[in-house]
Amino acid sequence: MRIYEQVTLGEKILGDVILKNGLIHAIGQNLSDDEEAIVIDVKKKYITPGLVDMHSHAVISSWPSLSSTDDTVEDTHPITPYVRVQDAIKPNDPEIRIIASGGITTSLVLPGSFNLMGGEGFVIKMRPVDTVSVDDMGINANIDKEKEKVWRWLKMACGENPKRHYGPRKQIPTTRLGEAWLFRKYFAKAQSLKQKQDDWCNAATKLSNNEQLNSYFPEDLELESLVALLRGDAKLNLHCLETFDIETMIRISLEFNFTIAAIHHALSAHMITDIIKKRPKNNITIATFSDIWGHKKELFQASTKAPKIFVDAQIPVALKSDHAITNAQHLAYEAAKAYHYGLDEHHSLAAITSVPAKALGLDHRIGQISLGYDADVVVWDSHPLSLGATPLEVYIDGIPQFNTSLRILSNETSKKSLSNNKPKSEFTEKPAKSRTTSSAILKNIGKIYVDKNHTLSSEEGNINIIVKDGIIECIGINCIIPSNISSYEIIDLEGGYVLPGIIAVSPALGLAEIELESSASDGQVVPISSPYDSEDIIYAIDGIKLGGKHLESAYKAGVLTAVTAPISSKSVFTGISMAFKTGARSNHIPTVSGQISLIRKSLIKNFAQQNIFGRVARGDIPLIVYVDSKDEIASLIKLKILVKNFGGNLKLVISGGAEAHMIAIELAKNEIPVILNPSRPTPRLWTAQHVLTGPPITNKTGIEILYENNVKIGIGVDLFSLGFNSYLLGFGSERNLIWDAGWVSRNSKGLISQKDAVGFITWNLEEIIGLNMSNGLLKGNIADFVAYNGNPFDISTKVKIVAGGGRSDILIDPEQD
Template sequence: MTKIDDHIQSFDNHQRDKRIKKYLNLFLALVISSSLYIAYIIRYTNASNKITQYSSGISYETYHYGLLKCEEIKRIKPDNNQIQDRRRNPRFVPGTKDILFKNARILDGIGHDFLGDILLKNGIISEITNIDENDIKKNDINVTDDTVMIDLKKKFVTPGLIDMHSHAGLLSWPFLRATNDINEETDPLTPFVRVKDALNPSDPAIRIISSGGVTTSLIIPGSGNLMGGEGHVIKMRNVSTLSVVDMGINYGIDPSEEKEWRWLKMACGENPKKVYALQDRIPTTRLGEGWLFRKKFQEARDHFKRQNDWCDSASKLSSNNNVQLDSPFPEDLQYDSLMALFRGDARLNIHCYETNDLEAIINHSLEFNFTITALHHALDAYRIPDIIKRANSQITIATFSDNWGYKKEAFQASTRSPKILADAGIPVALKSDHPVINAQHLAFEAAKAHHYGLDEKLSIASITSVPAKALGLNHRIGQISIGYDADLVVWDSHPLSLGATPLEVYIDGIPQFGTPNSVLSGKSKCSKGSSAQNEPVKEKGNERTASSVVINNIGKIFVDKDTILEPNNNSSVKDENISMIIKDGLVECIGNCAISNHNSSEMIDLNGGYVLPGIVAIGASLGLIEIDLEPSTTDGFVPIINHPDSVDQVMKAIDGLKFGGKHLDVAYKAGVLSSITSPLSFGLIKGISVAFKTGSHTVLDEESIIESETALHVQIGTLFKNAYIPSVSSQIGLLRRTLLKAVFKPTKRNIYSKVANGLVPLAAHTDSKDEIASLIRLKQLVKRHGGDLRLVIIGGAEAHLIADQISKNNVSVVLSPSRPVPSLWTAKNVLTGSPITNTTGIEILVKHKVKVAIGVDNSAWTRNLVWDAGWAVTNSKGLLDEKDAVALISWNLEEIFNLNRKKLNNQGLNKGNIANFVAYDGNPFDLHTKVKLVAGGGRKDILIDPIQD
C-alpha cells in the first residue's frame, strides 16, 4: 500500500505542479495581453502618431492609400454631356474685355447658319441673339459701357477650329535634333510616356497654326511605336507663364464638376514595322504587331483585375476595423495610362490605314474590352464601314481629304472617303498630322472634302463639333452656343471658299492678332463664285472619252499670255456665245464658231465655265516615283557627284520615266498635262530634268517628250551635305569650279558647258536668302568670264528678302510650295500671310517684277495646282488677277524653261494646234468648280467628266 500511496502522492504533486504552471502561464498571458492592450490604447489615442501594424504585412498608411485609390476608382465621374448653364471658363484671363459681335453670319458648327449677335464675356459665349431677314432684332443684348462692340456686317463666324491630330511642339519649327521629341523609339510599347512632359510651348508653329483659326489641338506622339503614349490637348494660345500645364484644356477645371479626360495614342501597320526592323527586333511584321498588342493588353487586363480584386477584398474587410490586407494596392506606373483606358477615363486614338489593320485593332478592342475613340488617317476606312461598326462604341474617322500615295497603305485612298463614311453614319473629322500638313490650313482640308462631295454642314463640323465630341470636349468647344468657351474665328470669306483667311481669332475671348476693329467692320473680301456650294460628287461611271467635241457657252478662254476671249470683251466675238470645236484632237475653231454643222460631235455645254491651257507641274517626282517608301516602285537615287570632272555621272530623268501610273493619271485628270521632272538625288547635282506630257504611253510615243534636257538641277543647303561635300560652302565651291571650267573649256556635249553658256537653265533648289545670294554672285562671276547663266531658284521660301537683287539679275523663282513654312533653320523668315503678316513672298516678288511660277513638292497635291494659283490671287489684295493665276502654272513656266510653242509641238488653244487644254464647269479658282474636260497631254482622245478617285 505504501508504494501505491507514494505513487498517488507523487501523481497528486505532479498534477498540482501542472495546475500551478497552467495558472502561472495564464496569469503571465493576461499580464502581457493587458500590457499590449494598454500600449495600444495609449498609442492610438495619441493623435500625433497614427502609424501601426495590424499584421506582419503593410502599414496602415499604405493600406489607407490603397483604400483611397479604390474610392477614386469607384467614384462616379461627372458626365460632361450633362453640364448645363455653364458660366465659367477656368482659362479666363481677368481684365479681358467683353466683346459684342453684331450682325455676324454664324456657322455654329452643328449645322445652323443664321445672322445674329454674339456676346463674349468671362471667357465664354454669354449670349446669342438671332436676327431675322429684315434685320429686326428679336432681342437686344445688354452690355456694359466698356464692352467692345464690333459690327461684322455679315462676315462669317465659326467656332474655333479643332485639330485632333497634331505634333506641334513635339517636332518644332525649324526642325532641329534638339527639339525632335515626337517618338520614344527605344521600345515599341511605351504607353506610359506623356506629351505634356515634352511639349515645347515656344514652337513658332503654335502661333502660325492659330492664325488659320485653329484654337484647340490634340498633341500626340508619333506613330513609330505600337503604343506611343499619352497626348495633351492644348489651347493654341501662348500663355505668359510658358507653362504647358497652363496651356492645357484641363487647366483649372474642377474634377468633381467636369471630367478630366486623358488621350492615348497607338499605331499599327507600316510605321512600327519599319522602325523596329531597323533595330532587328520585334515587331518586323504585322504578326509581331498583333502579338505585342495582345500581350500588353493581357498584362494590362491582369493588372486591372488585380486592382479590382484588391478593392473587392478590402471592401469586404471594411466592417472589421482590426483587420486589413497584408499586401499594398497593386500599382505600376507603366500601366497607369492603360488602366485609365480600361476604366473609361482615357480616349484612345489609333493610327491605322489598311483594312486588315483596322479590323485587327477593332478585334483587339473586343477581345480585351476597351473602347476606341478614333481611327486616324484610316485611308482604307471607306472600304469597310461595316467592320468599323462592329466596334463596341461609335468610332470617329480622323482622316485626310486628299493626301495619299506616300506609302503602300496610303496608296488606295479615295477623295470620296469622307462622303462615303458620312453616308454610312460614321463621324468624320479632318485633321492635319502637323507638320505633314501645315495645320494653319486645316480649313482647306474641310474645303477639299466638301469639293469631293462631303456635305457643307458636315464639312464645317469635321473641323469643329465632330473632333470636339471625339475628344470628349463637346460641352465647351466646337460650337457656337451659350456657355461654350469664347473660341471664335471671324473670316474674310466663307471658310470653305478658296483662300479663306481669318481676320481675327479669339481664344478664351482674347483676340490673338490685334486686328483693328475697323478691319473687322470693313468690307468683306469678295471673289467671283467664292461662296461654298454643296454640289454632289460625281459617281463612277460618268467618265468617258470622245475624239471630237463642240464646247459651247464658254465664259472665258485663256488662249495665251496675250489673248483672253470672253463675251463682250473681244471684238472678234460678235455675240454672247464663245465656243470651241475640237476635231480629231486638233483645234478647228475657237471663239465665234458655227456649231450647227457639227451635230455628229459630242456637245459640251460649259455653262459659263473657263478654259485654260494645260497646267505645267514642276517639283514633284511624277513619272519616277509611284510609292515613295517602296524602292521597287521608284527609279532610285542617282550617285552623289563630288568632282567637276564627273560629267558622265550626270543622270537624265528621261531614262527612268514610267508612264501610266496612278500619280500621273490623277494629275492628268486635274488638267496637269505637262511635267518637268528631275532625277532623284541626295547630293548637290540632281541631274537633268525632262519635260513630258503626262498622258503619254511611253517615251516612244510621238511628241511625248517636250524637252529631254530641260534644266540641270542642283541642290544647295544643309539638307544636302554629305561625306563628300560636307558644307554649303563646299557645294557652292564645287559648282563654281565646274561652271568656270565649262566657260574656259567649252564642250558642246558637256551639260555644264550648255548651262554656263545659257543654253540650258540652272535650276537651283534652295530656300535660304543667303544661298540664293551666293548663287547670284556665281551668276555674276560666270558672266564676267564670258558665260551666261540662266538661273532659276526652286523653293525660294526666303526669296522675297532679296527680291530687288533677284529682279536686277534676271533670276526666275519657282515657289515650291506656294505657301512655305519655317520648317528649316535656313528658311525661318517666311511670310505666312494674314493675319500675322500683311503680305506674302509671292506678292513681294511680283511687285519687283520677278518672273514667278508655282511648283509642288508633294506628288499627291499636283492636282491642286490650280487652287494654289487661285489662292495666291485671292489673298493678293488685288495685286494679282486671274490671268496672273494662269501664268503661275502655265506660260510663266514655259518661258522660264524655254518650252516655247515650237518645243510644245504646236499644242495649245490656237486654231490648227494640237488641243492641249483643260475646261471647267465654272471658275477654276473657286473650290466648288470641277474639271469638265481634258484634251491633249499626250492622249488623242478627249476625256470628259474625269473622276478624281
C-alpha cells in the first residue's frame, strides 16, 4: 500500500510524505505519485511520528480489570528476572485500539514493580494482527536477526513498592538494606555464571580437532536474563524514585559492570543530575511523568520543572504512561503538560517519540519521520501539544487503524494551534516572582465568567476588576480608577480570562498529605456498626488538615473550594459529605443489590427522623453515590422515585458516571445531575465497559450525550483505586481541573461552549452539591476568583492571580512546585 500526504512536519516544513510497503518511502515537496497511490491532502495539518510509550502495563492488566486477566507481576518472590511479559500479553485486548487512538504506535510492556527483579518486558506495535499472535505484534517480528541487533528489555524496581509489598509478609526485603543485598546477591550469582561460561568458551577455543570438553556449556535458566544484561544484550528499565535509591542502583551497576538504560518515574532525580550524568558509564534516560505526585512518600518531592531540569543538564527525558496509572491514550497530554511547565516544544515532542525510541534501542526504526523508518505516522486535528489534540488517523506500518474518511482528513480543522495568541518567550525570560498583595487593579481583561447567566467581554469595552483589602470594589466596564492608585498593584492580564474559583470534588484533598502513610492521612472509614443508624457516621470536617502541600498546589491552580468525603475502601456509607460508593467492596454488604437495599432501608426507616438519613430522604442535603454501571444507576433512579412516593425529595447525585450517558434521558427526566470522575472515563472496570472514548473511535463522548439531554454536569477528580495499586489515581491532580474542562469544550465540535465547560467545575458543582456560597464575582463580595494571562483552555496559558480561597491576600504569579 502506498499513501501520499501533504502535511506539516515536526520541523514546520510544508511537504509530502510517501508511505510504501510499511516504510517511509520518501519525504519532500511536490513528490511525484503514480496511479496506485492513495492521495490525501490533509490541508497542512500536523503530523508526527507514532508516539512511543516506554512504560506500560497494557495487555497484561487488561480492560476491563479482572483478577483472571491481571498478569502484571509474579509477586510470589521478590526476585523473578526469569518471567517474561511476552507469555501474558493478550493480543485481542480492547485496550490496544483505545491506546492506538491516541497516536501511540509502539509500547514497551513491562512487569509490575512489586519485585526487585520483575522480569523481561516486550515491545509491541499497538495494532492487532490477523494471526492473533503475540509474537507477530512484537517489534522484532520478521526482522533479519543476523543483520539487526535484537534487544531484550528487563524490568527492576527499588524503593517503596518491594518493601511495602513483602514487608507485611515478614519476607525479605522489609527494608532498603534487604533490597540492596538481594540485588547484589543475584548479580553476583549471574556474574559467577557468566565467568563460568567465558571460561568454558575460552577452553573450547583451545581444543584440538580430536579433543572435547568434559562438561556441557554452563547454563541456569533463572539467571539467563541477568547474564544477558551483564553481556550488554539487554536494556535495563529501572523503577526508582528517591535520590538515595537511584544512587544505590548506580553504585550496584558500577560494582557489577552493567548499564542502566532508563530510570523510570525518578520523581526526585532532578535533585541529583550530576550523579546521574557523571557517575554511570552510559547516558541514562529519565522516563518520568509531567506532574503526577503525592500519594506516597517517594512521589512527594516531584517537581513540574523536572523535565526542563533534565534537558538543561543534557539528560535525555522521556514521558510515559505507566498505563493504567495514566491512560496511555493521552500520552500526548503528558507532553503538553510538560510544555506548559517550561519544557520547550521540541523536547516535549521528542519525549514521546525519538527519546524513548533511542532508550529502547529502536531509534533506527521508530520515533522519527525519516527515510526507511517504519511507517508509523499520526495525523492530528491540531498541534499535538495543544489541549485536547486528537489524532484523526494513525498509521502503523503504513496501515490506517481507524479508516478515517478522506473527507474528514481533508477538512479544515476548527481547532486553534499551539500558542496561537503569543510567543513562548517565557521559556527564555526569567519568570515573574510569586508575591501577594491585599489590593489590586486588574486591567486589559479579555473575558470574565461572572456566573452561569453573565459573561463580560472586552468586545463590550475595557473591563476591569478592582479589589480593595480582599473585597471586590468594582467589576465591569465603568470602573473608576481610585485616586490613591499607589496603594494598589496594577496587573495587566493582556487579554486574559477571569473565572470564579474552581471547585474540586476530590477523594482525599485536605484529609491526606501522603495517602499511603497512615501518619500523614486521616485513615480509612471502618464500616459502621449499625448500618441503619446515623450515630456512627463519619464527618470529613473532623479530619481536615489545613496548610498542606496538596491544598497549596490546588490553591495555586485556582481551586478555591474542595468537596471531600472521608477516605474509604470498604464502607457503603463513607460519611459526610455523604459520598456513597456502591461499587466498592464491603465486609458487611458484599453485593451491589445489598448496598442499594441498605441505602433504601436507611432512608425509608429514618424518613421522619431528624438524623442524617432523614435529612437526606427529605432533600435537605444531597446524596452522592459513586457508581459507573448503567444498570446500577437505573436502580438508583428507581430509588429516588420510591423515596418520592413516600413523600420525600431525594437529591440524588451520580458521581463517577462512566455509563451514565446510556440513560441520559431518564437522568434528565428525574433531575439527577452527574459528576463525571474522571471526565474522560475508560473501560477499566467491568461495570464501565460501555464508555465512549471519543474520536477517532467514537463520534461522541458520554459527557456530550449527557449535555445534549440537558443533564446537569460537573467534573470531579478521579476517585477510582486501581486494582493492583491501592492508591487513588486522581490524588494530587486537582490542579488539572481547568484542563479537564477545556478538553471537553475543545473536542465537542462546538456543542459545549467554553462558558458551559467553566460551569462544569464551578457554578454547576455549587448547585449540584448545594454549597450555597455567598461569594461571587459581584461588587461587595469577597474576592474569590482565578485570573489567567490568556485563555485558560490554551495549554500555554498561566495562572496570573488567585484571590480568595480562604485567604485575604491576593497571590500574584503563583508557581507550581
